[in-house]
Amino acid sequence: MESITLNYELVLEAQDRLRKRVRHTELISSNHFSRQLGYPLLLKCENLQTTGAFKLRGAMNFMTARDRSGLAQGVTAASAGNHAQGVAYAADLLGVPAKIFMPESTPPQKVQATRDLGAEVVLTGANFDESFAAAQADSNQHGTVFIHPFDDPLVMAGQGTIGLEILKDLPDVANLLVPIGGGGLLAGIATAIKEHNPQVRIIGVESAAAPCMFRAVHDNAIAEVPLGTTIADGIAVKKAGQITTPIIQNLVDDLVLVEEEEIALAIVALLEKSKLLVEGAGAVPLAALLNGRAKGIRGKTVCLLSGGNIDVRTLALVVERGLLAAGRYLKLRIEMQDTPGALAHLATDLAEAKANIHDITHDRRTKGLVMGTTAVQLLLETRGQEHAHEVLGLLAKRGYSVTTEQ
Structure with a gap:
């Protein structure tokens, strides 16, 4: 397939492909958090997406943009959960074999959810990076199509359709906070929104335990960073994307970090005040606002709740930790x-x-x-x-x- 570059037109094409294949997720106004913060806050609920997370958009766009005959040998991916389910769902819908490599420590619920969608799951590696390397090697050996979880223009364009939905539902949005892992979600959304309205302030939020994009942008160099333990496992990436990083440097207004207790408190707050179940990665934007990490916020603000796939055992631990942090x-x-x-x-x-x-x-x-x-x-x-x-x-x-x- 010829080389392509992420741009606004690519996001529009993705929107056309995904229109009847993914859910246009709700944008919910939060009266409680609006009163607490002093400005209108809305929640973009990708935790209510078909597979429980935004990753379906990128996987589906990547696969539907390609000639079906090119997928005949199947697709391969590496993931700790959400990308796995997105690829598995899209592959099942299109009748394409899918093989997903997941770390050995992946919670059983996420493994089973991926298998239930028809994918073959291979548990290998102590972390995502080891699973990623194994998936690439297997894809090269068997001639399957490898679907990168973030560093691919088609994947980024699929994620960028979230930005188009926000603009449609809230044309006068002033600020948008987005979680960051490798940067595909943030790069895609920033490309869509800044083309339409450059005045929208876009803020990326990352766990302080896994600050790969924060370091890449501030150091002006992409390098591996050591990972700490984080409940935001969906954005725990050692190295920022080669393609995503320059896009984020050019289009994103600010990057901020949040701590583990702040993430736990945000998960508990969303459960109690908004009745929304959100995983650690999806809660980081609200954590940034509730703890004053993002400065100078005024006007209508959107927090992207990127996913809600959190296993029950982890949820119980997070709730207890959040309650401890809240006193x-x-x-x-x-x-x-x-x-x-x-x-x-x-x-x-x-x-x-x-x-x-x-x-x-x-x-x-x-x-x-x-x-x-x-x-x-x-x-x-x-x-x-x-x-x-x-x-x-x-x-x-x-x-x-x-x-x-x-």
Whole structure:
């Protein structure tokens, strides 16, 4: 296939191909977050896309743009989840064999979801990069078409159709915040929106644990960055794209980083206030706004919720972490006299503070405890940070030796 370049016309062509094949996702106004932030905030819900994430757009556009005979040997891809399901869905719809390489640590739910869509799944590699290398080698060996998850003009153009939908539904959008991994989503959307309205401010948001695009743009050099542990696994990429990076340098107004606790809090906030289930990567734009990472925001603002594919086990851990960060859970260790009734007195004091005991452990055998004392570890439910401070203040007033834990 001849070499192509990402431009506005390529995004328009993608829109025509995808019109009846992908969902035009909702743009929902959030009254709660609008009041909290002081400007109109809307949520672009790609978490409600057919496969639960935006990746379907790029995969579908890539495949439908090619001659069907060129796909006869099948397609190959590497993914930790969303790109896998996008490729598998598109391949199944078009009757094309698909082989997806996924890291061995991929949650079983994501593996099964990909298999349910008819793709062959190969679990290999400790991380995405190792799976990517294995997928490329297999594609070269068997003559299949390799679908890059982000660094391909057709893939980027497919993702860029999100920008066209936003412009149609909200012509006077002033700001747009978009998650970044390798940069395909951001490059495609920026290409679509800036051509139509250069005044729209576009901000890319990345996890501080995986800042490959942030570093590439600020250092003016594309290089591998070490990955920390992040709940935004969908954007945990070691190296920014060769094609995506210069586009982002030219068209994107700002790049910001968010921390893990901020992402967890955003996931919990979206669940509670908007009734929307969003994965870590999809929550980073809201995390940036709620924590003041993006400066000078005024006017109608859109957060792109890029996906909602989060497994139940991870969700439970994230919710607990988010509640801890918000002060809704309070973990304490209290050393106290080991006398009859002491624990009952503590429970009475906590009831007075209106803190609910979620979990309690009573341990007399901890090394370093003075004879005749005991350590009590507590997980308390509170109403938030202010209430948590009230609880700690009352316990200190009653003479307890308290240590807070994370």
